[in-house]
Amino acid sequence: MNPTVLLAVVLVCGIELSFARVITANLLVIIVGVVVLVYKHAGWRTYLRLLLVPLLPALGVWFSMAYFAVDHQLHYAWVLATRIYAYSFLGAIFTFSTTVSRTLASLEQNAHLPTTFVYGMLAALNFVPKIRSEVTTIKASAQMRGITLHFWSPQLMFKGILAALKWSESLAEAMTSHGFAENQPRTHYLVIQIPKWNYFAAILTLAIFQIFIFSAWP
Amino acid sequence: MNKTRNNAWHLRDVILLTLVAILTGVLYFGVVFLYNALSVALTPLGLAPFGNDLILGLWTLAAPLAACLLQKIGSATIGEILASAVEAIMGGQWGISTLISGFIQGIGSELGFTFTAYKRYDMVSLSLSALTTTIVTFTWDLFQQGYAAYHLWMIIALFFTRLLSIWLFGALLVHAVVKLLERSHMLRAE
């Protein structure tokens, strides 16, 4: 499915879930998620991660609801706990169906997101390893001067931003030098289209989802 | 660059905010463990939401930081959306809901600067922004996290915990960082 269409569907479902109090809708999302993962041949680690990572927040919210809700609404406790799982699977459905660069390319070509944002983000994302080593350097450099920086130390963020300022300048210059002009038309080597069936599938999915959301089911 | 405020988003701005978002992610990744430990301790007591609200300020500081760095209309909102996109891409715990809450947090923070007409980026507007962030995100969580179902005392306690956290990180820490940047004259030269 086209990443932009999929993202739209996933976001609409996510927002609706936030307001709904329907356990079955949450379970539906989880089941669809599992089906997608099986179809995409996800490894056992993925299932384990999807099971464990939301466990703590889900338990947390369940217990507080059970203890401190005005009339100890157990149903609502289950809604919130399963919702956290539903969100995780919603995310998994998306990440297992596409890649970051394909999503951004689709947002550029199909959703007409300004190219400045698309390529600015893409370029910066390549700097993750550099940023990690910069943070290591900042901390080590502080140690050498006899100070220990903690996550609340302004110097840590300050020195990091100084590096980010320099890099943003260099990258923007380099991209301009490589012919990138802000929000000007470009050609596309990989053309991403939205096939007609995508629209039908999206509408159908959302329609079925509405039945669950607005049903009288628990 | 000239004196009139320039609200156009340039390549350099987008790169800068994305880099700062990644930086925030890298710096505070370790805090996730702290959060988990806190949650484990608080869960059996039914107080896990306090753990969440106590460190929420760390996840919302991208917005006021972006506002101060670029001083454009919308920079808080876009900054926080970029940050949440980065967080989702780098494998945050909450996936798709990160994007949605990023938008809510961004709008919340933005209001603080809107109310001061985008004229000041000092402790006053940062504190105001912390307050609006708290109000907006808290309202959202009344539904999304089911806070509305709690007893009144718990709702009030959660609200002030969140306000404290957002003020400490989003106003006090951000202000300290921005002051260092201003004193070093490293923000974009006129």
Add this chain to the structure above:
Amino acid sequence: MSYIDVTDLTFSYVQGGQQILQDQQLRFDQGTFNVLTGPSGSGKSTFLRLLCGLFPQFTGHLLAGKILLDGQDVGQMSVTQRARKIALLFQVPSEQFAMPTPREELVFTLENLRTDPAEIPTRLERVLAFTGTTQFADRKFTTLSGGEQQRAALSVILALDADIILLDEPFANVDPQTRAFLLKRLAALVSEQGKTVIISDHDLTDYQFVADYLYVLDPAKKQIHLADPAERAQRFKAFDQQKHQAVAVDLPQKDGPVEFALHDFATGYQQNLLSQKQFQLFQGHLTVFTGPNGVGKSTLFNAIAKLQGYRGSLTWHEQEIAKLKAKHYNRKVALVFQNPVSQFMQVTVKEELELSLKNRLANGWTKDQVQAALVDLDLAGRQEQVVYQLSEGQKRKLQILLMLLLGVPTLLLDEPLTGLDLVSANKIMGYLQRAVKTEGKTVIMISHQLTNLAQYADYHIKLDHKELSYEATL
């Protein structure tokens, strides 16, 4: 009129601030190989960015003058027009790519130029082959060496098919083989395709026979001039001599106290940059560490300073470094970073000095010693100045002073003489020598600049072909 015409050019970073270039007149002919030299930080990069229109688009103010490329005013050209006409290869290899791999960067570039997608594959293969980039075209930039990244960068420039190719200190992180290869390729582009090349470099080694013209930036005059034959000969000769003025130095006695020891040691981000069966560095001496660019000298320092991992064994006073706590270890063994800014933690000179004084170890300097050194190094009276706004030389001197006054027993210095004039360099070497001789410190320094170093150094180690060895000359 010639191909590139610079008239009355005056540029400044800050309105009303110091001017970088003043009333510059210059011309370059088509199909020539030009080299621009001058001290580090004197404005060579600025000039190249002005030529290709990045300045004042991104930074600074063009106070007067204009630049014509083939008769067209750079200021009037669109970004795409500029990219097709004049391309710039940047100094820091890893900060010039928007995409994760060379192939994707090339596609990105060709898309920017609105190239017909059907043409992209053939153009891509052609430029990859010309620069020898094909075999790593799909590897991530983060896994490529500096030399490989600059090859990829040259591919991008060829894909742009610009007439004028600018290169800003392109070989600072490039190994000698790649440097020679790239220089040959550039010379071919000039002679066979009529491209115009302008390359800035403070190191003139190997340019003598490829350069048609040598230009010199004089920071005092804030102007660039064409070197006449006499100046040209003298400047090239200076670099020939620097290479060969080796003086005898001692080889270490193998029974002295050992500071660091390597056993079956290997390090490097991707490939092993260094793999060493056995090596020892000695305590209480000043050791100079040399070797070609991009062979892993800084990487070894990073491993010693606990900034990156290693395989095998690396010990400090017979303790495995990987097992030591950074908090304590880094107070005993500290790195003086290649980039002075990395050392700074505060905003003003005064705050930086106070921080170092506050945290100095038992044998650190006294306030009076610091004051005397400030005067000696020409840093006095700058207490309130912002460290980031000091000149490159001042930053460097302050950085070294901050680390010396702490009284750290072992200092690793990565290119501490870069950006210093000869007088300052000698003073700094004097301080380092005193730290070793009178305070019993251990100093190991990476340096490219070797002038006069033999008179201060005890030992000389060299890293080449992935191995370390002690040398009898320096």
